[in-house]
Amino acid sequence: MxxxxxxxxxxxxxxxxxxxxxxxxxxxxxxxxxxxxxxxxxxxxxxxxxxxxxxxxxxxxxxxxxxxxxxxxxxxxxxxxxxxxxxxxxxxxxxxxxxxxxxxxxxxxxxxVSKDIYELGVKIAISPYTKPSGAIVDPRLKIPGASWNIRTRKNLGDNYDMIILNEKGNVCEGSFSNVFLVKDGRVITPDIGSGVLPGITRDNLIGLCRSIEINVVERPVAAWEMFSADELFLTHTSVGIVPIRKLEEKILIEDFTDGMTRLLLDNFEDYIMTEDSNWSGLDEVEPSDYRADI
Amino acid sequence: MxxxxxxxxxxxxxxxxxxxxxxxxxxxxxxxxxxxxxxxxxxxxxxxxxxxxxxxxxxxxxxxxxxxxxxxxxxxxxxxxxxxxxxxxxxxxxxxxxxxxxxxxxxxxxxxVSKDIYELGVKIAISPYTKPSGAIVDPRLKIPGASWNIRTRKNLGDNYDMIILNEKGNVCEGSFSNVFLVKDGRVITPDIGSGVLPGITRDNLIGLCRSIEINVVERPVAAWEMFSADELFLTHTSVGIVPIRKLEEKILIEDFTDGMTRLLLDNFEDYIMTEDSNWSGLDEVEPSDYRADI
Amino acid sequence: MxxxxxxxxxxxxxxxxxxxxxxxxxxxxxxxxxxxxxxxxxxxxxxxxxxxxxxxxxxxxxxxxxxxxxxxxxxxxxxxxxxxxxxxxxxxxxxxxxxxxxxxxxxxxxxxVSKDIYELGVKIAISPYTKPSGAIVDPRLKIPGASWNIRTRKNLGDNYDMIILNEKGNVCEGSFSNVFLVKDGRVITPDIGSGVLPGITRDNLIGLCRSIEINVVERPVAAWEMFSADELFLTHTSVGIVPIRKLEEKILIEDFTDGMTRLLLDNFEDYIMTEDSNWSGLDEVEPSDYRADI
Amino acid sequence: MxxxxxxxxxxxxxxxxxxxxxxxxxxxxxxxxxxxxxxxxxxxxxxxxxxxxxxxxxxxxxxxxxxxxxxxxxxxxxxxxxxxxxxxxxxxxxxxxxxxxxxxxxxxxxxxVSKDIYELGVKIAISPYTKPSGAIVDPRLKIPGASWNIRTRKNLGDNYDMIILNEKGNVCEGSFSNVFLVKDGRVITPDIGSGVLPGITRDNLIGLCRSIEINVVERPVAAWEMFSADELFLTHTSVGIVPIRKLEEKILIEDFTDGMTRLLLDNFEDYIMTEDSNWSGLDEVEPSDYRADI
Incomplete structure (x- = not known):
């Protein structure tokens, strides 16, 4: 290269x-x-x-x-x-x-990427390392040296990724992914104030939900809610949507042939390839102040 | 070089x-x-x-x-x-x-270093950026990418340093220094759990106090306590002890000819040059586990 | 009675x-x-x-x-x-x-009330007891059994009141009063999310400021800001506005013949006696849901 | 009466x-x-x-x-x-x-008490109301007016009790009970610093574990750990040990004929009836200072 x-x-x-x-x-x-x-x-x-x-x-x-x-x-x-x-x-x-x-x-x-990931789902766990929430460190800062990330990635073991929580016990994100819950037909993901890096694949997932009229909510998500969710999945740039089968050794879901995760998987690539904002805007005027509040 | x-x-x-x-x-x-x-x-x-x-x-x-x-x-x-x-x-x-x-x-x-610093004291302020306390990020990690530090140092203005607080409103440290308060004849400095990097000059200052029988306390220090202190000073490796004259535009002390800061300044160099642990130990056996808790 | x-x-x-x-x-x-x-x-x-x-x-x-x-x-x-x-x-x-x-x-x-209070100001301190912020306990709940309040009031000593902080080190309120800072011509008081009971005298003070075009801000207020304020005062129902002379033994202000506190004192009684919302509304329709969020 | x-x-x-x-x-x-x-x-x-x-x-x-x-x-x-x-x-x-x-x-x-409780276990949920941890309010204060408790008890629905969390997302206690997890043969319960009232039945349960050489740990317990526990039970004075079957609609355990909860249930009454400290001490000298730290 x-x-x-x-x-x-x-x-x-x-x-x-x-x-x-x-x-x-x-x-x-x-x-x-x-x-x-x-x-x-x-x-x-x-x-x-x-x-x-x-x-x-x-x-x-x-x-x-x-x-x-x-x-x-x-x-x-x-x-x-x-x-x-x-x-x-x-x-x-x-x-x-x-x-x-x-x-x-x-x-x-x-x-x-192995196709198996999409068919079988992956195993994840909860990281022992804490990320500060948005009230402590601005989550829009994408800089190296995030010790919670580095340490989590070095200790993944047999987990696909580990979920990093903030100091309130709420979900932030995986060490290289964003997290989504499905509960009662709604899609739920931590809000930016939770300390979440506003991922671009995350934004596309939210956009996809809206485009097919699925209710999607950004809010603080307690870690325990992942265990009572109907479905759980990750998103990250290189793979897109990753279904989760096991969380901390508990099997969450056995069969991905149906359900919300499957629906989103089936529509994701088409959405991102045709969503105009992913492919345009190179000539747009830049906002004058990038420091404005979240 | x-x-x-x-x-x-x-x-x-x-x-x-x-x-x-x-x-x-x-x-x-x-x-x-x-x-x-x-x-x-x-x-x-x-x-x-x-x-x-x-x-x-x-x-x-x-x-x-x-x-x-x-x-x-x-x-x-x-x-x-x-x-x-x-x-x-x-x-x-x-x-x-x-x-x-x-x-x-x-x-x-x-x-x-200008001698004026020791005679006249410096001006400091309180940083707008927050450092996570020890319960969130291990303060013994000395890695690059501490955004609170980098951002503080980039915005010092006419301040010698700015004091970074943790999410509880307690004092951590300056962007390149540790902080000490003098109150009622005692020397007080934030404890490691507050999120303080255990500075080596900080340790020497504590050692100096003990060697001349000054009561020294490591504990959480509310930011407001700096304003009600009798004296305030910083320590950092290249300069040693730095007296503080002004905090957030309020004059704390006018005259450094007397008092605890002067006493410590007068004894610091002699202490560090003669304290055995600063100059020995190269052959000591290394502890087997450096991950042990604080 | x-x-x-x-x-x-x-x-x-x-x-x-x-x-x-x-x-x-x-x-x-x-x-x-x-x-x-x-x-x-x-x-x-x-x-x-x-x-x-x-x-x-x-x-x-x-x-x-x-x-x-x-x-x-x-x-x-x-x-x-x-x-x-x-x-x-x-x-x-x-x-x-x-x-x-x-x-x-x-x-x-x-x-x-002794007239001296208005002329000379009072002495206050910072309470050792912590009140949970609005994210932990709804500050609009006015119920007995607030241990931080009871314990503060039992330990006032020679202080007129003591200021109770929340777990972030921000100002909430006195044990029977609300707190206001004056800084650079603006009036600042903790917001409801800080854990402040939305006092009715507090609301009137804010109304008075607006009526005479003084900039008034409700926001989180770090405890240390009280020490760098130009003026500081309390409000409570039985006395109205109480100027503060001393905070934690530090004299904040010597002379109350001039300044913002004096201006507000001079206009307060007239404002509350003539402000329509203080004397009307008995027949208004009640909102259907009193549980709505802050 | x-x-x-x-x-x-x-x-x-x-x-x-x-x-x-x-x-x-x-x-x-x-x-x-x-x-x-x-x-x-x-x-x-x-x-x-x-x-x-x-x-x-x-x-x-x-x-x-x-x-x-x-x-x-x-x-x-x-x-x-x-x-x-x-x-x-x-x-x-x-x-x-x-x-x-x-x-x-x-x-x-x-x-x-219905015997069914011990045989079938109960259903619990997680309370929407937060209790301040021990760093905010001293958990040894047993006073009325705990709004998190009153509000939880008023909203139990079909739950036997609801588990109240602290501001870190860690488990405190039920509105009238203490909580214990069983994981890998160990018994785990929130420590006092988590904001737990040091219940006397809780103390007896800990004593029982020690008397039959079961490893018992008091430490901060993240709410999500309840979902990955092998067993879960409550203790409270009027009923003793209460096995939990369902948590937030997820079935945790189906069969209580075996396991740690059963073992403890079988030994509890005998332990408390014969443990000397439960029945003696009326003449003991009182400690001089009841305010000493936890």
Whole structure:
């Protein structure tokens, strides 16, 4: 893979940066992870807006317009795409460097997904590590160094992911996924104030529900509610919707041939591929203040 | 300056690392900052123990014994010391790299301190950013990416430092310092459970108090107590003790010729230079479990 | 004094109720305290609404319309008013009694107030007892058995009142008063979510500010902000506005001849006596649901 | 029934107290509920100690020694016991009355218990009302006016009891019971810091476990752990141990013929009847300070 660092393209072995900059030493950096579908960056405008907001909260400048960054991304897709049908996972990073910013775009193959996940569901558990809720740390900050995330991911064992709770015992998110409950025909997911990173796949899931007139609620969700839910699923960018079979060794659901999760799975790809906001907006005027409250 | 990266020494311009490793991209790294006095690393054993504990909490290995790391540090001091009387600030970093660890030792000149600070005191304020208390995030983790710290430091204005509170409204620490109150002849500082990084200069201050029989208390400290204190001071490694004159525009104290802060200032350097634990222990056996509870 | 208990009037010595009812044994009761001005109950409609809301939150019925309860109150004022110029403090209580409610109206003389309070200000401190914020216990519940209140009042020492904080270290209220800060020409008071009982004198103070175009803000107020305020005052029903001179032994203000507190003091009585909502509304239709969210 | 009020015995209809005292109007009162076994008050010394502690925390005096209060209790049992085999539920109340205390002892029949409870287990749910944890309100205070308790009890529906959580989402207790989990052969119950009233039946259950060498742990218990427990049961004074069959409509266990709950049920009565501390200690010297920390 070729990666973009501060204006030039480098092979993997030459993708180096100074170990002395604040973005490396202090973790003063912000990032986004974009995937492609059929070689096109997915929901790029949304990712760009989120990057701008993270950067603003950290008093950093984004040294590109949306279109400029999109061009760089596309250039790298051209260089790196393994085959006409292969897809990529693209990390955009802005490293702080004193008063300046050092931008990088890092490419990797999108991992392939076993179809079994969608048929059989996965096993998850509850993480022993706590994420601060939105009242303590702004959940829109997407920066490295989230110890609850790193530690959770290092201790997954045989779990697909582990659910991280906040200090109130409410659900935040998985270490790389968002969580949804189905209860009495409604879809429920933690609100941003719970400390949830406003995931773009999460937003698309909410959009899908609305488009097919399923009642969807964002609110604080007590961890115990997951056990009394009818169905439970995760979303994350590289896989989409992931049904959950087992939670903390308790079997929640045996059969995914029916039910809400199946309905959403059957409609998800079509929704995201045709939803206009996922594929447009590159030329939109940027809001003047990305620091505005949630 | 020459810096150590993964077994070799590099000039500043060549002090590069891969932008692709987890230690850079995910903030999966731990660090310590050591200073020298008269060219000798200060409290090295304590820093090493703290590094081991941080690493253990992140499921990382430290690829050195205490003596091995000390030898590397000394080699760099030899290479970098500007003059026989000059001192250095040395950052030890362990970058995560998948299952491995990439170690680095980065050297910088210790900034010089105006004597005015000790005579006149400084102005501080209360940070708008919150640090999670010890019940939410383990305060012994010293990793980059602490957004409350980075954001506070970027917004200091004319303040020497800003005091970061936890979610209970209790004092944690400054963005690069620890805080002490003097009230009714006692010295009070936030306890580790408040979310305080157990600073090595903080530990020495506590040791100094005990050595001259001043009552010193570690406990949760409400932010408002700073305003009703008789005196207030900060400690940090490069400067030692910093008296505070103004807090949020209110003058706390006008005259530092007398009082507890002066007494501690007059005795601090002698204490740290003669306190055995700051200069020994390189050969001590390492505890088997660095994850033990606070 | 004559008191009303469950439909009849009793002398003080005969104002007895059963010790066996849930309202006495379990503290299942709600109450309001109304004062008179010139023999007329002040802000009666507001008190009645608040009583209805408390009762609804406790699944209790109020066995009167607003007009009916007002008539009882007036009957008691007739029986008990000490002189044409004397004023009364009237407690309305609904005691739970299984599925039923036992109403009582208790009369006492309004204590007289030294003019010195308004000229010299009072001394207050911060209570060691914590009140749960609105996220834990609904602050609109006005029931007996608030241990933070009882314990604070029993330990006032030489303080006029003590300020009770919530679990976040934010200001709630005094044990019998509400708190206001003046900072940079604005008036600031804790919001209801902080756990503040929405006091009727507090509401009038806010109304007064608006009527004379002073900027008034309801928001979470950190306890330390009281120390950096320009002025500080309390409000409570029997006394109105109480200026604060000393907080935790620190003198906040020496001279009350000028400033915001003086301005508000000079206009308060006129405002409450002429503000229509304090004297009307007895016939208004009652909202159908008193449980609605804050 | 005859009840004791301030030195005299009264029939139920004459069990009256003044509606004007602080113990009635402000909820300034403390209480204990004692049951009899075979006409003897159970664990009286423990109840007395708990009453003393509650009273001390409220700055109230208990106007009896342990023996004096025991004599009054026994006198009432003589007057009220329905039959040689009938048992009683006895509430001791100290009502605040300005600087004084008005004591009362109220008698009622102990409700009879259906054997079905022990065979079939009960259905419980999670209360929507929150109890402050021990860091906010001292859990050893047993006073009326606990709104979370009153509101929970008024909304039980078809649940035997509802479990009240604290602000961290951890289990406190039922509205009239304590909660125990069985997991991997261990018995787990919330610790006092969670906000749990240290119930005397709870203490006996812990004692029983220790006496038969079952590992028993007091610690914060996340609400979701109840769903992943192997068994779950309540304890309360009038019934002892109550097995739980259903939690929030999820069946936890179908068969109580075996398992830990059955083992404890089979041994409970024998333990409490023979455990010396439940029946002795009336003459013990009282600790000098009942306010000491948990």
């Amino acid at each position: 070729q990666n973009y660092i501060a204006g030039r393209w480098y092979d993997e072995d030459d993708s180096l940066i100074s170990a002395l900059i604040t973005g490396v030493l202090n973790g003063e950096s912000v990032y986004e992870v974009v995937r492609t579908y059929n070689g096109l960056p997915f929901a790029f405008r949304k990712h760009f807006d989120r990057l701008k907001r993270s950067a603003a909260l950290m008093s950093m400048e984004v040294p590109f317009t949306c279109k400029e960054l999109n061009s760089i991304i596309l250039e790298g897709i051209d260089k790196n795409r393994p085959s006409p049908s292969g897809d990529l996972r693209i990390r955009i990073v802005l490293f702080g460097n004193g008063e300046n910013v050092l931008p990088a775009v890092i490419y990797a193959l999108l991992p392939s | 020459q810096n150590y990266i993964a077994g070799r020494w590099y000039d500043e311009d060549d002090s590069l690392i891969s932008a692709l490793i987890t230690g850079v991209l995910n903030g999966e790294s731990v660090y310590e900052v050591v200073r020298t006095y008269n060219g000798l690393p200060f409290a090295f054993r304590k820093h090493f123990d703290r590094l081991k504990r941080s690493a253990a909490l992140m499921s990382m290995e430290v690829p050195f014994t205490c003596k091995e790391l000390n030898s590397i540090i000394l080699e760099g001091i030899d290479k970098n010391r500007p003059s026989p009387s000059g001192d250095l600030r040395i950052r030890i970093v362990l970058f995560g790299n998948g299952e491995n660890v990439l170690p680095a030792v980065i050297y910088a000149l210790l900034p010089s | 004559q008191n009303y208990i469950a439909g009849r009037w009793y002398d003080e010595d005969d104002s007895l109720i059963s010790a066996l009812i849930t309202g006495v044994l379990n503290g299942e009761s709600v109450y309001e305290v109304v004062r008179t001005y010139n023999g007329l109950p002040f802000a009666f409609r507001k008190h009645f609404d608040r009583l209805k809301r408390s009762a609804a939150l406790m699944s209790m019925e109020v066995p009167f319309t607003c007009k009916e309860l007002n008539s009882i109150i007036l009957e008691g004022i007739d029986k008990n008013r000490p002189s044409p110029s004397g004023d009364l403090r009237i407690r309305i209580v609904l005691f739970g009694n299984g599925e039923n409610v036992l109403p009582a109206v208790i009369y006492a003389l309004l204590p007289s | 005859q009840n004791y009020i301030a030195g005299r015995w009264y029939d139920e209809d004459d069990s009256l107290i003044s509606a004007l005292i602080t113990g009635v109007l402000n909820g300034e009162s403390v209480y204990e509920v004692v049951r009899t076994y075979n006409g003897l008050p159970f664990a009286f010394r423990k109840h007395f100690d708990r009453l003393k502690r509650s009273a001390a925390l409220m700055s109230m005096e208990v106007p009896f020694t342990c023996k004096e209060l025991n004599s009054i209790i026994l006198e009432g049992i003589d007057k009220n016991r329905p039959s040689p085999s009938g048992d009683l539920r006895i509430r001791i109340v100290l009502f605040g009355n300005g600087e004084n205390v008005l004591p009362a002892v109220i008698y009622a029949l102990l409700p009879s």
